[in-house]
Amino acid sequence: MLRIGCHLSSAKGYLAMGKEAVTIGANTFQFFTRNPRGGRAKELDLADIEAYLEFAKVQGIGQILAHAPYTLNACSKDQGLRQFAYETMCDDLNRLQYLPEAMYNFHPGSHVKQGVEQGIAYIVELLNRINEQERKTVILLETMAGKGSEVGQSFEELQTILEKVEDSRLLGVCLDTCHVFDAGYDIVHSLEDVLEEFDKIIGLERLMAVHLNDSKNVRGSHKDRHEKIGEGQIGLEAFGRIVTHPKLNKLPFYLETPNDLEGYQQEITWLREKAEYEET
Numbered sequence: 001m002l003r004i005g006c007h008l009s010s011a012k013g014y015l016a017m018g019k020e021a022v023t024i025g026a027n028t029f030q031f032f033t034r035n036p037r038g039g040r041a042k043e044l045d046l047a048d049i050e051a052y053l054e055f056a057k058v059q060g061i062g063q064i065l066a067h068a069p070y071t072l073n074a075c076s077k078d079q080g081l082r083q084f085a086y087e088t089m090c091d092d093l094n095r096l097q098y099l100p101e102a103m104y105n106f107h108p109g110s111h112v113k114q115g116v117e118q119g120i121a122y123i124v125e126l127l128n129r130i131n132e133q134e135r136k137t138v139i140l141l142e143t144m145a146g147k148g149s150e151v152g153q154s155f156e157e158l159q160t161i162l163e164k165v166e167d168s169r170l171l172g173v174c175l176d177t178c179h180v181f182d183a184g185y186d187i188v189h190s191l192e193d194v195l196e197e198f199d200k201i202i203g204l205e206r207l208m209a210v211h212l213n214d215s216k217n218v219r220g221s222h223k224d225r226h227e228k229i230g231e232g233q234i235g236l237e238a239f240g241r242i243v244t245h246p247k248l249n250k251l252p253f254y255l256e257t258p259n260d261l262e263g264y265q266q267e268i269t270w271l272r273e274k275a276e277y278e279e280t
C-alpha cells in the first residue's frame with residue numbers, strides 16, 4: 001500500500017496532525033519542527049506525543065518526516081549562523097527522540113559566493129558535530145533546485161557530502177521531484193535513467209523519502225516554484241510513473257504542493273488509485 005501524505009501545520013500538535021492526515025486519506029505526513037523561519041520550538045507536549053503514537057498505531061500512520069526550518073544555513077560564511085543551524089538541528093533531534101520512526105529532513109544550505117567546495121566542507125563539519133551526539137533519527141539531505149547558490153542540486157554534490165562525513169550510517173537523501181526537475185534531471189521522459197544515475201552516484205539504498213511536487217517552471221530553470229500535481233511542467237502521467245516505479249513505490253511520499261486540505265485529499269486519492277491499479 002502506498003505510503004503517502006502531505007505537509008501539515010504542526011501548530012495544534014501531533015495528535016491533531018495524525019487526525020488531519022486520516023481525514024484526507026493520508027497514512028503519513030510531514031511537518032516543520034518549528035516556525036520555518038527559525039525561532040524557538042514549542043514546549044514538548046509528551047501527553048500529546050503519547051496520544052499521537054497510540055492513534056498512529058491504530059490508524060497505520062508511519063514514517064512521518066520532520067522538516068528543519070528552511071532558513072537554516074549550515075554552510076553560511078557567518079560562523080554564528082552556522083552555529084545557529086547546528087544548535088537548532090541538535091535541539092530538533094533531541095525532541096525527535098520521542099518519535100521513534102520519524103526521519104529528519106534538511107536543506108544542505110547556500111554557499112553564497114564561497115564556492116561549492118567550501119559550502120560542502122561546512123555541511124560536512126556540521127554533520128560530523130551532530131554525529132558526536134547519540135541519536136537514532138535518520139537525517140535526510142534534500143535534493144535542491146540550485147536556486148541561487150544552493151548546495152545539493154546534483155547527485156554528485158550530495159554524494160561528496162555523504163562520503164566526507166566520518167560516519168554516514170544515519171544519513172540518507174530525500175528526493176524532491178520539483179527540485180531535481182528544476183536542477184535539470186529529466187524525470188518526465190527518463191525516470192529510469194535518473195534513478196540509475198542516482199544509484200550509480202549515491203546508491204539507491206540512501207534514498208529514503210520523496211517530496212512530490214509539480215514545477216511551475218521548465219526543466220533546468222533552477223527556480224524552485226512548486227505547483228499542484230498535474231498542473232505544472234512535470235505533469236500527471238509522470239507522477240503516476242513515479243509513485244508506481246518499483247524502485248520508489250515502497251518509499252514514503254510527501255506532497256508539498258500549493259494546496260488546502262481538500263486539494264491534498266484529491267491528489268492523494270488520485271495517486272492511490274494509480275498505485276492500486278498498477279498493483280492489480
Ligand code: FE
Nearest residue numbers: 067070107142
Ligand atoms: Fe524542503
Ligand code: FE
Nearest residue numbers: 142176211256
Ligand atoms: Fe521539498
Ligand code: ZN
Nearest residue numbers: 178179224226
Ligand atoms: Zn521547494
